[in-house]
Amino acid sequence: MSTFTGRSLFHAHPKSLPVCTLVIAVLLIQKAGAARFLPDGSPLQFHFYDKSCPNVEKIVRQVVSSAVASEARMAGSLLRLHFHDCFVQGCDGSLLLNSIAGLIEGEQEALPNANSVRGFEVVDAIKAALEQECPGIVSCADILALAARDSVAVSGGPSYPVQLGRRESSWIQFQRNRSGSCLCERWSLRP
Secondary structure (H helix, E strand, C coil), X not given: CCCCCCXXXXXXXXXXXXHHHHXXXXXXXXXXXXXXXXXXXXXCECCCCCCCCCCHHHHHHHHHHHHHHHCCCHHHHHHHHHHXXXXXXXXXXXXXCCCECCCECCCCCCCCCCCXXXXXXXXXXXXXXXXXXXXXXXXXXXXXXXXXXXXXXXCCCCCCCCCECCCCCCCCCHHHHHHCCCHHHHCCCCC
């Protein structure tokens, strides 16, 4: 029989507190941002790709595992990518939209994200692998959600089920990007 010694998980592993906090924040924002329904009213589903791309989760996990094995910091970077994507306008993959020189600044280069997010090459590798298996099926928004989940799991954190079926954005939040404003400016940590 085991007894509680009074040591919590965070006392045993103090470096796990920021990761756990970020995981919780991403899950809450994902839940609120995606609201379990897509803009067209269709619900997110746990088995969304079972028939159209049955190996999607296996492929994402393999690419993420390889990337994290090559560079352990990539796990946090992939989680952060998903957080930054979900934070502004919901989990729509808009963070992955490229800039058009002289016309539109993409979210990647926007003030809140500049020099802050990385791991795009891993997302590109996942997308390329999925395009080989099932072209044109899996959304980049879902890739970000799965990559975030798997990056936590391969780092020794918990694994959790992810509802899928997100559709990516085809437009950029350029007004917020240029001003550097974000939802957090309305929040205060002061009582």
